Amino acid sequence: MTVTTPPLDAAATAAAPAGRTYKLWRLNGFPLIPVLILLFIALVAIFADFLAPYDPQIGSLARRFRPPAWETGGSMAHLLGTDHVGRDVLSRLIFGARVSMIVGLTAVLVAGGIGTLLGIVSGYLGGWVDQVVMRVTDTWLALPALTFAIFLAAIVGPSEFNIIAILGGIYWTRYARVVRSEVLSLKQREFVRLAVVAGCSKSLIMRRHILPNVINSAVVLATLMLGVVIVTEASLSFLGVGVPPPKPAWGLMMADGKKGLMVGYWWLTVFPGICIMLMVLSANLLGDWLRVKLDPQLRQL
Amino acid sequence: MANKLLSLENLSAHYVSQQGTRVVRAVDEVTLSLDAGETLGIVGESGSGKSTLALTMLRLLPQAGRIVGGRMMFEGENLVDKSEAEMRQVRGKRIAMILQDPMASLNPLFNIGDQVGEPLRVHEGASRSSAWQRAIELIRSVRIASPQTRVTQFPHEMSGGMRQRIVGAIGMSCEPRLLIADEPTTSLDLTIQAQYLDLLRELQRAHGLALIFITHNLGIVAKMCDQLAVMYAGRVVEQGPVSRVFSRPLHPYTKALLGSIPRMTEEREQLTAIDGQPPDLAALPAGCAFAARCPDAFDRCHVEAPPEFSVEPGRSARCWLAAPGVHRAAEQSIPLSRSAAS
Amino acid sequence: MKQFIARRIGYSLLSLFLLSVTIFLFVRVTGDPMTLLVEPGARPEDIENMRHQFGLDQPLWVQYWLFVSSFFTGDLGQSFYYRTPVLELYFQRLPNSLLLAAVAMALSLVIGIPSGILAAVRVGGFWDGFGKTFALLGLSLPQFWVGLVLILFFSVYLGWLPSSGSGGIAHLLMPAFTLGWYFAAAHMRLTRSSMLEVLGSEYIKLARLKGLPEALVIGKHALKNALIPVITLAGINLVVMINVAVVVETVFAWPGIGRLLYEGVTFRDFPVVQCVVVIGGSMIILVNLLVDLLYAIIDPRIRLES
Numbered sequence: 001m002t003v004t005t006p007p008l009d010a011a012a013t014a015a016a017p018a019g020r021t022y023k024l025w026r027l028n029g030f031p032l033i034p035v036l037i038l039l040f041i042a043l044v045a046i047f048a049d050f051l052a053p054y055d056p057q058i059g060s061l062a063r064r065f066r067p068p069a070w071e072t073g074g075s076m077a078h079l080l081g082t083d084h085v086g087r088d089v090l091s092r093l094i095f096g097a098r099v100s101m102i103v104g105l106t107a108v109l110v111a112g113g114i115g116t117l118l119g120i121v122s123g124y125l126g127g128w129v130d131q132v133v134m135r136v137t138d139t140w141l142a143l144p145a146l147t148f149a150i151f152l153a154a155i156v157g158p159s160e161f162n163i164i165a166i167l168g169g170i171y172w173t174r175y176a177r178v179v180r181s182e183v184l185s186l187k188q189r190e191f192v193r194l195a196v197v198a199g200c201s202k203s204l205i206m207r208r209h210i211l212p213n214v215i216n217s218a219v220v221l222a223t224l225m226l227g228v229v230i231v232t233e234a235s236l237s238f239l240g241v242g243v244p245p246p247k248p249a250w251g252l253m254m255a256d257g258k259k260g261l262m263v264g265y266w267w268l269t270v271f272p273g274i275c276i277m278l279m280v281l282s283a284n285l286l287g288d289w290l291r292v293k294l295d296p297q298l299r300q301l
Numbered sequence: 302m303a304n305k306l307l308s309l310e311n312l313s314a315h316y317v318s319q320q321g322t323r324v325v326r327a328v329d330e331v332t333l334s335l336d337a338g339e340t341l342g343i344v345g346e347s348g349s350g351k352s353t354l355a356l357t358m359l360r361l362l363p364q365a366g367r368i369v370g371g372r373m374m375f376e377g378e379n380l381v382d383k384s385e386a387e388m389r390q391v392r393g394k395r396i397a398m399i400l401q402d403p404m405a406s407l408n409p410l411f412n413i414g415d416q417v418g419e420p421l422r423v424h425e426g427a428s429r430s431s432a433w434q435r436a437i438e439l440i441r442s443v444r445i446a447s448p449q450t451r452v453t454q455f456p457h458e459m460s461g462g463m464r465q466r467i468v469g470a471i472g473m474s475c476e477p478r479l480l481i482a483d484e485p486t487t488s489l490d491l492t493i494q495a496q497y498l499d500l501l502r503e504l505q506r507a508h509g510l511a512l513i514f515i516t517h518n519l520g521i522v523a524k525m526c527d528q529l530a531v532m533y534a535g536r537v538v539e540q541g542p543v544s545r546v547f548s549r550p551l552h553p554y555t556k557a558l559l560g561s562i563p564r565m566t567e568e569r570e571q572l573t574a575i576d577g578q579p580p581d582l583a584a585l586p587a588g589c590a591f592a593a594r595c596p597d598a599f600d601r602c603h604v605e606a607p608p609e610f611s612v613e614p615g616r617s618a619r620c621w622l623a624a625p626g627v628h629r630a631a632e633q634s635i636p637l638s639r640s641a642a643s
Numbered sequence: 644m645k646q647f648i649a650r651r652i653g654y655s656l657l658s659l660f661l662l663s664v665t666i667f668l669f670v671r672v673t674g675d676p677m678t679l680l681v682e683p684g685a686r687p688e689d690i691e692n693m694r695h696q697f698g699l700d701q702p703l704w705v706q707y708w709l710f711v712s713s714f715f716t717g718d719l720g721q722s723f724y725y726r727t728p729v730l731e732l733y734f735q736r737l738p739n740s741l742l743l744a745a746v747a748m749a750l751s752l753v754i755g756i757p758s759g760i761l762a763a764v765r766v767g768g769f770w771d772g773f774g775k776t777f778a779l780l781g782l783s784l785p786q787f788w789v790g791l792v793l794i795l796f797f798s799v800y801l802g803w804l805p806s807s808g809s810g811g812i813a814h815l816l817m818p819a820f821t822l823g824w825y826f827a828a829a830h831m832r833l834t835r836s837s838m839l840e841v842l843g844s845e846y847i848k849l850a851r852l853k854g855l856p857e858a859l860v861i862g863k864h865a866l867k868n869a870l871i872p873v874i875t876l877a878g879i880n881l882v883v884m885i886n887v888a889v890v891v892e893t894v895f896a897w898p899g900i901g902r903l904l905y906e907g908v909t910f911r912d913f914p915v916v917q918c919v920v921v922i923g924g925s926m927i928i929l930v931n932l933l934v935d936l937l938y939a940i941i942d943p944r945i946r947l948e949s
Binding site: 251257 | 654661665666669670679782784785786787792794883886887890904907909911917919920924
Binding site for chain 2: 844845846848849850851852853854855856859864867868
C-alpha cells in the first residue's frame with residue numbers, strides 16, 4: 001500500500017476572481033498614482049511663481065472668455081483660456097493649487113492637533129473633562145460641517161486665515177472621537193498600567209506612552225480628512241464665504257465660471273473641477289490604503 | 302459497502318488562496334462509513350479538519366475551498382457529483398446539521414415557529430398554517446413545555462438549552478436519514494448537556510436516524526457513539542468501534558488523547574498534555590503528520606506518510622506501528638529499528 | 644427600558660443646550676455683534692436702540708436668557724432683505740427642501756441598497772468593483788461640481804433639462820441626483836459591509852444547511868438583519884440632507900432653505916443665517932433621538948430587555 005498525495009486538479013489551482021478595478025490604481029498595493037498626483041500638486045503649489053505664465057490676479061478685459069488653445073478662438077497664449085475678467089485660467093489653476101494645499105494641509109494639521117490633544121486628555125483623564133469634551137464633540141458633530149462653517153464664516157468674514165481657523169475648529173471633533181476611543185482601550189493595556197504603577201505622572205504617560213500609539217490613527221484620519229477639508233473649502237469658496245476674491249481658489253473659479261456656463265464657456269467650470277477632483281480622489285485613495293496598511297482595526301473609520 | 306448509508310472514500314478537500322499559492326489540506330484522504338441507525342464520533346483538536354469534513358459532506362465549503370478528490374456516497378448516490386440545486390434537496394431534508402452555538406444559529410429577528418417550520422415549507426411545500434402546526438409538534442417532540450406559547454417567541458427569550466433543542470427540532474423537521482452534530486453541547490451547561498444527549502438518543506431511536514457527532518469530548522463519545530474516528534491534521538488516524546479503540550488504542554495520538562483524560566480514581570501529579578503544536582495544514586511535513594510530537598516515532602515516520610492499515614474488520618490505524626508484522630510490537634509501544642519494518 | 648428612554652432624552656436636551664450656547668457665544672463674543680444683528684446702513688440712534696433691545700448692555704447670561712426665550716416665543720428676528728419674520732420665511736421654503744431631500748433619498752436608497760447587496764453577495768466580482776468606484780466618486784466629488792457638470796451636459800449641450808428653478812419633475816431630476824449621489828455612496832458602503840457581516844454569521848450558515856434556496860437565504864434571513872443599520876442611517880440622513888443641500892440648491896437655484904442660507908450670507912442678512920443654523924442643528928439632534936427611540940421599540944431584542 002503506498003500513499004500518494006493526490007495531484008491538485010486544475011480547478012484547485014484556478015485563481016479566485018479578484019476585483020480588477022482597484023488593481024489599476026495600485027502597484028503591489030501601494031497607491032502610486034494618487035501619491036504622484038499629490039506630489040505633483042504640491043510641487044506646482046511650491047513653484048507656482050515660476051510655473052505660471054501670467055499673474056493670476058490681473059486680467060485684461062479685452063481678452064475675456066477666450067476658450068482653451070485647442071478650440072476655435074483660442075490661442076497658445078492662454079492654454080486653458082481666460083475667465084470673465086480676462087485672467088489666464090492656467091495661471092489661476094496653478095496658484096489655486098497653492099491655496100488649496102495651504103488651506104488643506106494647515107486646516108488638517110490644526111484640526112488634528114487640537115483633536116488629538118483633546119482626545120488624549122479626555123480619554124485618559126476621564127471624569128468631567130471627558131464628559132464636557134464628549135458632549136461638545138457630539139453636539140458639534142451633529143451639526144453638518146458645511147452649515148456650521150457657513151455660519152462661522154458669516155460671522156467672522158471671509159479670509160484665508162479665517163477659513164483655516166474655521167475648518168480647524170470644526171473638524172477637530174472627528175479626531176477627538178477616534179483618538180479618544182483608542183485611548184480608552186490603550187488605558188487597559190499592560191504597558192500603561194505598568195507606567196502608572198511605576199509612578200509616572202499623568203502628563204508623562206500621555207506624552208510618552210499614549211501619544212505614539214495614537215499617531216497611527218491620527219495620520220490615517222488626516223489623509224482622509226484632507227479630501228473632506230478641500231471639498232468643504234471649495235464649497236465655501238463657491239458660495240462666496242471662503243477664500244475671498246481676487247485670490248485664485250478653485251472653488252471660487254467655479255463660482256465665477258457658473259456665470260458663463262449657460263452660454264457654453266465650459267472651461268471655466270470643468271478645469272478647476274478636475275483639479276479638485278484629482279486632489280480629493282488621490283487623498284482618499286491614499287487614506288484608504290494607509291488605513292488598511294497601518295491598522296486593520298481602523299476599518300470602521 | 303453497498304448497504305452503508307454513508308460512505309466517504311478517499312475524500313480530500315483543500316482551501317486554495319486567491320493567488321493559488323497557499324494550499325491548506327484541510328481534509329485529506331478521509332475514508333469513513335456509517336450504517337443507518339449508527340452513531341459515529343469524530344474526534345480531534347481544533348484545526349484537525351473535523352468541522353471542515355462536516356461542511357464538505359454538505360458541499361458548503363467557503364469560496365476558497367474545494368473538493369479535490371474522492372467520493373461521498375450517501376444512499377447510493379455520489380454527493381460530489383451533484384449540482385447545487387440537487388444538493389439543496391439533500392440539505393436539511395436528507396442530511397441535517399446542528400451547529401455549536403444555538404444563540405448564533407437562530408436568526409434573532411424571526412420567531413421560533415417561522416424558523417422551525419421553514420424547512421417544511423421549502424422542502425415539502427407545506428402551507429404556512431400546516432407548517433406552523435407541525436412546528437408546534439416538533440417543539441413538543443424535543444421536550445419543550447407549552448409549545449404553543451414558545452412558537453411565537455423569539456430566540457433571545459429562551460435559555461441556551463432550549464435554543465439548542467430548537468436547533469435540534471429544526472434539524473429533525475423533515476425527518477432526515479443522517480444528522481450531523483458539530484460540537485452540539487460545547488456551549489451548554491453540564492447539567493443540560495446530559496439531558497440534551499438523552500434527547501438526541503431518543504430521537505435517534507424513534508426515527509432510525511444515523512448520527513455523526515463531531516466533538517473533542519471523549520466522554521460524549523463514550524456515552525453516545527458506536528463508532529469512532531480520530532482525526533489529526535486533516536486525516537483520519539484511527540477508526541473503529543468505540544469500545545475497541547478505547548480499550549486498545551493503536552495510534553499514538555489516540556493513546557495520548559485517552560491518556561490525557563484525568564480520571565478520578567487515579568493519583569496523578571500533573572495533567573498530561575501532548576507536547577508541541579498541530580502542524581500548519583498548508584505546509585505539512587513529508588512523513589506522518591504526527592511524527593514530530595509522537596513519543597513512538599522512528600525514522601520511517603518522518604520520511605513517509607503511513608497509509609491506513611486495516612488491523613481488524615472495521616478497525617484501522619494510519620500508523621507504521623500498525624503495519625502488518627509490527628502489530629504485536631505496537632501493543633507494547635516499543636519503537637522498532639528500521640530493519641524490522643516491512 | 645424607561646431608564647434608557649429617559650437617559651437618551653436627557654442627552655438630547657443637553658445637546659440642544661450646548662448647541663444654543665455655541666451659537667449664542669459665537670455671535671455675541673466676536674467683536675461687535677451689532678454689525679451682524681442690525682441692518683447694514685442703519686442710523687446710529689437706531690443702532691443704540693437695538694443695542695438696548697438685544698440687551699447687549701446686560702450681563703452675558705441675561706443675554707443668553709433673552710436669546711433662548713425668544714425662540715420659545717417663535718421670534719427669531721426679521722430678515723433685513725425680505726422684511727418678514729425669519730421663521731415665516733423658513734417654513735415657506737422648507738417644503739421645497741423636503742421635496743428635494745425626499746426624492747434624493749429615494750434615489751440614494753434605490754441605487755445604494757441593491758448595489759450594496761450585489762457587491763456583498765459577489766465580493767470581488769464586477770459589481771463589487773463598480774460599486775466601489777461609484778462610491779469613491781460619490782464621496783469624493785464636490786456636489787457643486789457634479790451639479791455644474793450635469794447642467795453643462797443636460798441643459799447647455801443637450802437642452803433636455805432646465806438648469807434652475809422649481810417646477811415639475813424635469814426641474815427635480817438633476818438636483819436630486821446631485822444631492823443623492825453622495826448619500827447613495829454612503830448607503831451602498833454601509834449596506835455592503837453590513838451584508839458581509841451578516842453573511843458571515845452562524846444563522847446564515849444554518850439557513851444554508853437547511854437547504855434553503857439562496858434567494859431565500861439572502862432575501863429573507865440576511866436582508867432584514869443587514870438593513871437595520873442602513874435604515875437607521877437613512878433616517879438620520881434625510882434630515883442631514885435637508886441641511887447640506889445648500890450647495891445643490893444654490894447651483895440649481897432651488898428655492899429651499901439651503902438657498903435661503905446662501906441668500907442670507909450673500910446679502911449679509913444674519914437673522915436668516917442664524918435661524919437656519921439653529922433649526923437645522925436642532926432638527927438633527929431631534930431626529931437622532933427619534934431614531935434611537937424607535938430602534939429601541941422595534942428591535943425585539945431591546946424591547947423585552949427592561
